[in-house]
Structures are given as structure tokens and as C-alpha cells.
Amino acid sequence: MYFDIGANIGNFTKENINNATQIICIEASPSTFKILQENLKEFKHVTCLNYAVSDTKNDTVTFYQSSYNTLSTLNKNWLISERSRFGNQTSISEIEVKTISIDKLIKLYGIPSLIKVDVEGAENIVLKSLTQKVPLLCFEWAAEWLNENIECVEYLTKLGFFKFDIQLHDNYTYHPQSFNYTKDSLIEKLKNAKFKVDWGMVWCS
Secondary structure (H helix, E strand, O other): OEEEEOOOOOHHHHHOOOOOOOEEEEOOOHHHHHHHHHHHOOOOOEEEEOOEEOOOOOOEEEEEEEOOOOOOEOOOHHHHOOOOOOOOOOOEEEEEEEEEOHHHHHHHHOOOOEEEEOOOOOHHHHHOOOOOOOOOEEEEEEHHHHHHHHHHHHHHHHHOOOOEEEEEOOOOOOOOOOOOEOHHHHHHHHHOOOOOOOEEEEEEO
16 A cells, blocks of 8 residues: 555556555645546545645644645745745645644554655655654655755654665656665765755655
């Protein structure tokens, strides 16, 4: 079973549709969620949930809806900060969306073999809703969010993730053949990434 957190319109799930007996897709944006449901309706082993995954104790959270569905996020700075490669390039609206934690998803569906987190600069918020190690996890990183990237790595290390791999750009079928980075060597790699250029996924085991 996979958790696809930040499923967007379902591209990752479609590319991995035969790799898991069940895929739980979680998408916060109500409008994007409708497209996600339509795109994946033929797959009986896919469940789509309209939530923002977050560590908040509240039932709802403010979500920043971008005019580009691939940029909507819990992290407003992703859309407005000069630090962001996407800063002030899109119109945004604030909406309230329901929340769920990774721990709650595990309670409902069981421990997944893979958790994928791609939530446009809010990965640190999402990962803090997980309090146990799972077999495999990946999260999106972007060079300009170095402190947040390191925060994610440090937190996951506390949960027992000690082996890492780094992926550049989107490749929905990528799975690490080996984990050649320790926490320290991964952080050094992230520190040397090209600002507002490099991005991809960090894989953790």
C-alpha cells in the first residue's frame, strides 16, 4: 500500500498503479480533488481523500489555492516570498480545508510500504504529523528552502530513518536502487544545491 500525499491530479499514482495493492491519494484543493477523482475513477484499488495533511490539532486549516493547481499549498511563502522560484507569479485565494494526520491515515488504513509527500513547500508541516518509522518515505525538496529541507531530514532521523537517497526533478517511476547518503552527507548535498534551480525528492529508509 502507498500513501500519495499531495496527489494533485494523480500522475504519481497512475505511474505506480501496478506497484501497490492499494493507493490512498490525499489532495487538499477541492477543485483539484475533483480532477483527481475523475482521473483515477477506473482504478478500484485507489481511494481519494480531500484533506490537507497537517500536524495541526485543528479540524481545518488555511490553504492557499493558486491559479495553477500544481502550486497550491499550506505554505503561503511558497507563493509570495522572494525566496521562492514561484513567488508572486500566480494569483492566490485563501480557503479553509479539512485536515488529517499521517498517523490518522495509518490508523485507518494500516502502515504503508511507501509514503510520498509532495506538497509545495509544506513538507515539514506534513511530516510532523507522522510519529513512527515506515519502510520507505520520500518528500519533495527545493534548493531555496534549505532550512525546511534540513528540518525534514532532522525530524525523520529522530523517527529512525538513517539511510537516504536524493533524486533530481520529477520522475514518478524512480525508486532508489541504493541509499548512499547519511544524514550529514545528505545535508551537505542539499547545502550545495543551486538556489532556485535544483529540486527533486529525498528518499528515506
